[in-house]
Amino acid sequence: MKSSCPKIVIVGGGAGGLELATQLGHKLGKKNTAQIVLVDKNRTHIWKPLLHEVATGSLDSDLDGVVYSAHAAKHGYQFQLGTFCDLDADKQFIKVAPITDDTGKVLLPERQIQYDKLVIAVGSVSNDFNTPGVREHCFFLDSHQQANRFHHALLDSFTRVHQSESINELNIAIVGGGATGVELSAELYHVTDLLKIYGLSKMTKEKLNIHLIEAGPRILPALPERIATSARRELSKLGVNVMENTRISEATSSGFVTAEGELIEANLMLWAAGVKAPDFIKDIELFELNRANQIMVKANLLSTTNDDIYVIGDCCACQQADGSFVPPRAQSAHQMAQCVEKNILHELKDETLESYVYVDHGSLVNLSRFSTVGSLMGNLTKNSMFIEGKIARLVYISLYRMHQKAIHGTFKTFALWLAEKLMRVVRPRMKLH
Numbered sequence: 001m002k003s004s005c006p007k008i009v010i011v012g013g014g015a016g017g018l019e020l021a022t023q024l025g026h027k028l029g030k031k032n033t034a035q036i037v038l039v040d041k042n043r044t045h046i047w048k049p050l051l052h053e054v055a056t057g058s059l060d061s062d063l064d065g066v067v068y069s070a071h072a073a074k075h076g077y078q079f080q081l082g083t084f085c086d087l088d089a090d091k092q093f094i095k096v097a098p099i100t101d102d103t104g105k106v107l108l109p110e111r112q113i114q115y116d117k118l119v120i121a122v123g124s125v126s127n128d129f130n131t132p133g134v135r136e137h138c139f140f141l142d143s144h145q146q147a148n149r150f151h152h153a154l155l156d157s158f159t160r161v162h163q164s165e166s167i168n169e170l171n172i173a174i175v176g177g178g179a180t181g182v183e184l185s186a187e188l189y190h191v192t193d194l195l196k197i198y199g200l201s202k203m204t205k206e207k208l209n210i211h212l213i214e215a216g217p218r219i220l221p222a223l224p225e226r227i228a229t230s231a232r233r234e235l236s237k238l239g240v241n242v243m244e245n246t247r248i249s250e251a252t253s254s255g256f257v258t259a260e261g262e263l264i265e266a267n268l269m270l271w272a273a274g275v276k277a278p279d280f281i282k283d284i285e286l287f288e289l290n291r292a293n294q295i296m297v298k299a300n301l302l303s304t305t306n307d308d309i310y311v312i313g314d315c316c317a318c319q320q321a322d323g324s325f326v327p328p329r330a331q332s333a334h335q336m337a338q339c340v341e342k343n344i345l346h347e348l349k350d351e352t353l354e355s356y357v358y359v360d361h362g363s364l365v366n367l368s369r370f371s372t373v374g375s376l377m378g379n380l381t382k383n384s385m386f387i388e389g390k391i392a393r394l395v396y397i398s399l400y401r402m403h404q405k406a407i408h409g410t411f412k413t414f415a416l417w418l419a420e421k422l423m424r425v426v427r428p429r430m431k432l433h
Contacts, residue, residue, distance in 0.1 A: 006034050006116035008344060009094060011084045013040035013068055014048060016313040016333030017121035019406045023341045025076030034348070036077035037113065039084060039096060040068060046144040047403055048123070049330050052184040054147035056154065056191045057431035058368075061144040063423075066407065075407075082111065084122060089286055089306050094118065117308055117347070119340060120295065124275035124314035124328055127292070133251035138271040141180055150270065151431065154188075157267055158195060162203040169207045173256050173264050175248055176272035177214030178222065179365055182231055184270070185212050186367035189238045191430050198432055210240045211264050213256065215247045215273065222327060223363045234367050248273075275328055277315040290317045290325070299355035301340055310343070312336035318356060326358045330399070334406070335359060364396045 008028070010021050021038040028034035044065035046054060053059035072079040082096035092115055099108040125142045128134040139150040161167050172188065174181045192205045212219065212235065219235075219242060220228040232242055247259040255266040277293035288296040288304045294317035296304045301318065303309040313336060314328040326332050339356040346353055404413040 005032065006348070007037065007114060008034055008117045008119070009037045009039060009113055009115035010119040010121060011039045011094065012121035012123055012313065012315075013038055013042070013045050013079075014121060014123045014313055014333065015330045015403060016337040017119070018045050018066070018068075018071075019334060019403070020119060020121070020312070020337040020341055021072075021077045022075045022407045023337070024344065025072070027341075027345065028348075029076030029078075037080060037115075038068065038072065038077055039080045039082055039094070039113065041081070041083040042143065042145075043068060043081060044144070045071075046147075047330070047400060049179075050400070051141045051144060051147045052180055052187055054144055055139075055141055055150040055184060056187045057151050058187055058191060058429075060427075060431045061148060063427075065144065071407070080113065082108075085110075085280060086284060087118070087286070089309070092116065092118075092308065115308075117310070117344060119310045119312060120303075120315060121311075121313045121333070121337075122278055122281070122315050125278050126271055127274040127276040128271060129274070131248060131251065134271050137251045137253055138175075138269045140271055141184070150268070153268060155432065158192075158200055158203045161207060162195075162200045169209055170203070170268075171209045171211070171255070171266045172268045172270070173211040173213060173266035174270045174272060175213045175256065176274065177212055177216070177219030177242070177244065178272060178274075179220065180272040181212055181214075181270075182219055182235065183366055183368070184272070185210050185235055185240045186238060189240075190368035194430050198428065198430075205239070208239070211243055211266065212240050213243045213246050213248060213264065216244065218244055220365065223365070227363060227365060231365050231367065275314060281315065292317075294325075300343055300353040301336060301356050302353075310340045312340055318358070320358060329363075330403070331361055332358060334403070364399070366396045 008024060010017050017038065021036055024036045029036040044067050046061050046065050050059055054061045068079040082099060084094055085097040086095040093112045094115065096111045096113060098106050098110050100106050126140045140146050157170050161170050174184060188210060189205055189208065192203065192208050195203050218225065218228045219232055235242055248256045249259045250257040251269060254263060256264045256269060258264065277295065279293065281287065281293050281295060282289060286305060290296060294315055295311045296317045297311050298304055301310050301312060301316065303311055313333040316336060318326040320326060335358060336356060339354060343353045401413060404416060408416065
């Protein structure tokens with residue numbers, strides 16, 4: 001790195017980006033040996049695997065989110081609010097789009113942020129595969145704002161069924177049988193069962209009809225078949241209509257239209273079928289990309305086109321020794337953040353960079369309070385160590401605690417756990433506003 005006090009800019013405060021900013025802040029920022037800057041378009045961070053709980057009201061993002069500016073002040077890095085929109089690799093600066101208020105008034109014009117090292121961790125967005133009507137009629141779960149939007153629509157739907165004499169059912173259709181669709185389906189039954197506690201007793205789970213639609217031959221296609229089979233069995237017990245081998249050709253105001261022309265009627269429609277890196281990555285015209293807009297990287301996670309730019313998380317296309325690509329999971333982002341942290345420290349000392357090797361620790365799918373299924377130590381056991389029930393639920397929760405430990409430290413993570421236990425006494429079991 002050129003400067004005596006290099007400036008390391010991290011774009012994207014998701015699981016990988018926030019963990020990297022935290023660790024570099026501790027090791028470099030607090031010692032003034034480097035300036036660490038985190039840029040994100042949101043003011044708060046929510047662990048993405050929990051967005052389905054925000055969408056149903058099981059989790060309150062206003063209370064459970066991490067405020068970047070406050071976190072930055074404690075952990076040795078700086079935070080800048082803004083949307084990354086372009087970069088100049090030759091002059092080494094990124095462009096951040098203007099910030100406007102609700103009326104469109106410009107609060108802050110377009111800015112340029114210089115860097116010595118850039119880490120792109122902008123995550124992923126839902127891939128609608130250019131299916132007609134999806135953008136107009138469907139909800140997505142790419143951010144906590146979108147999750148909150150779905151939550152408000154869900155509450156309105158619950159209220160309409162409860163207070164109406166003529167409406168006797170609520171139809172929800174979810175396209176995408178991956179972890180998000182599966183976990184959301186179960187969580188919806190859980191919160192519907194809670195409504196009787198809060199005066200919405202006419203909106204019962206018997207009036208809830210959920211269609212989980214998967215184009216492939218089975219749900220959870222990226223996970224071992226035993227997990228998918230167990231999850232399908234649990235969902236069917238709840239009443240979810242699992243529709244596999246069903247391709248959607250169009251979304252309308254009435255519901256989804258299948259490739260065979262059948263209409264799947266729905267009051268609420270959510271699209272969770274596949275992800276891609278944001279489209280603006282392609283517009284930058286600097287990187288080598290794959291079909292999902294992900295940025296191709298070398299073994300050390302540096303971009304294949306520029307040695308001053310690292311890429312981590314869902315927007316990173318990292319090819320493994322067997323030719324497959326590292327899957328877009330939270331554990332991948334966590335491991336990539338650790339690798340880039342080491343490599344940046346190596347660069348400061350003019351040492352050789354390390355190669356990233358993905359370690360599959362297994363996969364878990366949380367079906368709310370009803371069940372948790374998964375496999376552990378994926379690389380070691382070839383996903384053969386199947387677990388479910390309370391043990392699997394405990395392991396699933398521990399994954400979130402590991403993320404909290406990475407960004408808060410051990411003591412504060414324990415304090416947060418204790419605070420959550422105490423708050424359950426006074427807080428509703430679901431968010432009702």
